[in-house]
Amino acid sequence: MKKILFSLLIFTAFLIGGWWINSFRSFGPSAVLNKVNFLKSNKVNSANVNSPASALKVIFFDIGQGDSALILTPQGKKILVDGGPDDKVLSKLGKYLPLRDKKIDVMILTHPHADHLEGLISVLRRYEVGEVYYSGMIHTTAGFLEWLKLIKEKDISMKIIKKRETVEIGGVNLDFLYPDRDLSLGAVSSAAGTAGGNGATDISDSEQESKYKSNGNLNNTSVVFKLSFGRTSFLFMGDAEKEVEEILLKKCGDNINDNIKEEALNKVKTENGDCFLKADVLKAGHHGSHTSSGEEFLRAVKPKQAIISVGKDNDYGHPHLRVLRRLERLGIKILRTDEIGDIEMMSDGMIIK
Amino acid sequence: MFQKIAGSKSNFFAALLFSFVFGVFAAGFINFGNRFFWPFFLISFILTALFLTEKIKRKQLFLGCVLFFFFGLWRFVLSQPSQSPKNLIYYIGRQAQVAGEIISEPVTRNGSQKIVLASQRIIIAGLAEQRSARGKLLILLEPHPAYFYGQKITVDCALEKPFQKTGERFSYADYLGKEGIWVVCLSPKILSVENGKSNIFVQGLIGFRNFLAGRLEEILQEPYAAFAGGLLYGARSNLPPDLTNAFNRTGLSHIVAVSGYNISVISAALLAFLNGIGFSRKRSFKISLFGIVFFVLFAGASSSVVRAGIMGVLVLWAKNSGRSGSAGRVLLFTAFLMLIFNPRLLLFDAGFQLSFLSTIGLIYFTPVLEKIFYFLPSRLGLKDALITTFSALLATYPLIIYQFGRLSLVAPVANLLILPFIPLAMALCFVSLFGAVIFLPLGQIFAYSAWFLLWYMIEVVNWLSGFEWSALELKISGWSFVLFYITIILFIFYLKRKFNEKNSF
DSSP, rough: OOOHHHHHHHHHHHHHHHHHHHHSSHHHHHHHHHHHHHHHOOOOGGGGOOOOOOEEEEEEEEOOSSEEEEOOOSSOOOOEEEOOOTTTHHHHHHSSSSSSOEEEEEEEEEOOOOEEEEEEEEHHHEEEEEEEEEEOOOOHHHHHHHHHHHHHHHEEEEOOSSSSEEETTEEEEEEEEOOSOOOSSHHHHHHHHHTTHHHHHHHHHHHEEEEEEEETGGGGGOOOOEEEEETTTEEEEEEEHHHEEEEEEEHOOOOTTTTSSSSHHHHHHHHTTTTTTOEEEEEOOGGTTTOOOOHHHHHHHHEEEEEEEOOOTTOOSSSSSHHHHHHHHHHOOEEEHHOOOEEEEEEEESBBB | HHHHHHSSHHHHHHHHHHHHHHHHHHHHHTTOOGGGGHHHHHHHHHHHHHHHHSSSSSHHHHHHHHHHHHHHHHHHHHOOOOOTTBBBGGGGEEEEEEEEEEOOOEETTTTEEEEEEEEEEEEETTOOOOOEEEEEEEEEOOOOSOOOTEEEEEEEEEOOOOOOOOOSSHHHHHHHTTTTTTEESOOOOOEEEOOOOOHHHHHHHHHHHHHHHHHHHHOOTTTHHHHHHHHHOOGGSSSSSHHHHHHHHHOOOOTOOOOHHHHHHHHHHHHHHHHHTOOOHHHHHHHHHHHHHHHHHHHHOOOOHHHHHHHHHHHHHHHOOHHHHHHHHHHHHHHHHHHHHHHHHHOOOOHHHHHHHHHIIIIIIIHHHHHHHHTOOOGGHHHHHOOOOOOOHHHHHHHHHHHHHHHEESHHHHHEEEEEGGGHHHHHHHHHHHHHHOOOOHHHHHHHHHHHHHHHHHHHHHHTTTTSSHHHHHOOHHHHHHHHHHHHHHHHHHHHHHHHHHHHO
């Protein structure tokens, strides 16, 4: 009897201890704790951040050679952008989410290369996923098909990004900048049709399609979006290369877009003359490869910090030295996941820390 | 001394077994090809006749030892692959379509899926006819789609020899060869897949294990779920690579890898724990025994796991009976039996070597260490757990350095901080899993207790492995390896004698 009571006592002690530590180190309260420190150091503009849950947290995972980032919105929504090349993302989620939390509200796949996709397959298996955002680009690798199969099996709704649009989730705005047209195969012909039956564009479109199918240019189907909260913003490039950057730059002038909401429009106006690409933090395209992050583009984005998600001693030679020099020259602080591990950033709507 | 061995029946027997083991060692070391099959067979035959007719015990012992030595040589030669057209090896270097059945559960790790296929038929590119060619084929595939045990597949691939990294001691060919795999396929194209009739028992076991793993994954996150799986049923392949590396650097890989080392250390710790919380010796022995059987079944009951289980039972038995002399002989006999089944283990299976040495350590070093660390508190089996670990560590350290080129400096501290909690962690994981099987939310609540300990252990391991100096890269030659062991053995002998002298006063 005594023995049983003793074991029960130990068990309960561990149960409560585990629960306590788990809640302590996990997302909710720790965010509050960080917030307290944060407020102490930045007394300005504290009016904005009165309620404890009004901070945005973005974590760029150190996931090896690949991309993965978790966005925790002020209202507690969880957005996972890409999953990295393997299951490691599960351990990362295990580290940053509390034990009972098995839900991802939005999963964004920028493009179907394995170093962005693989981890998402495991996440789909383990986590309850609310919605998936994707460019709609069809790929034929087994991994991609598995991903699609799981989405279908679990009856998760998929939103195809095919034009510039802004989505509001949990207190933040996701402004999707690219793709600016429908890339899903079934819709190609209709897109060509609306182009007015112009033979020339038709051909160039299909040429582009076939180019996208080749490995290198799948990068240019990347979903590019800007995450903004208050006056702070993060630009997620996926693996988009200079071609996409040029397309985005061309539109830099015409800020006003039908799909942008009123507030966003106001914001653009107040930022007198700044391109809509402007962001505080840039997740550099294609792991800092020289195919991305052109000078002109960087000048338009004007980030204070650039994140390079890259594996140590990877086979591709990422990030490229030229890109690093370019960033340095423009006075942009470089943060690399292979050097400093997971990169956690907090925003109160005014300042990013 | 010779007279003494020849006189005692059990010693006589042990000498023969030892000669056999030595023969296997020599044959593997020199690597005799299979053309030595008949010569060795003949010599053994003649020696058998001489041995049986010899009347003088001393001469008979000598003849017996030589005979068993040749038996060992012959058995090793027998394990070399035969170069006949009936064997898959014959077709290395060719492009071929191979049809066969998946004979073990595919392992997905580091972004690739490994399948072992038992080939049945083969069609060589360019030749129309179908031939029957047997042999195991290792296929490396993309992680998706996942294949299963028992499926029948046809695959088109270039048959190759296992690749060898230059300048490394670890030989991939030998590593695969010990499992009877001599052919690999690195760029396969799966042509057809059908569900075959497979062993229902194994299928059921895999199904049940997957069910349990699924439950664990529901109540815990990664890497805790994988760690719990590793503790409960040795499912090591799911551990993230960086954590595996951290376990290696802290000299703790034995707590999640299935080997005799792992099973004996854990079952000894479990035994000590159960004793510590007040179970009777007999009952804790039975519970530990049940634990081993459970572990072996759920780790897939593959030959290496069964081997590990046998070693574990042996250690338990030795600890329980407290007779190290006879336990040593039983160990030798076990090794003999295992080597008869698969002589390649001795030289090419690090797991076998580790199990064997750690068992020796547990049997012979523990009594000595017990006298050194008499002052430690024996609460909750803490002392026993520590002593067993250190005996096992001492016995395996040189081998780990030699085989893996790594010396963990933090291993003693890491073991000190982690090992005592292993049985408790296992118990809590078991309770949580049990709860989850009955009613999922119950398991989810219970999981906090398990998570607490798992979290503690992973944090400690990550912290200890994080230092620059926590593990040294160290390459030692075969000679210094042997010297290392001689030193350890002499040291233990010296201590033993010293304590015996003390006792006699």
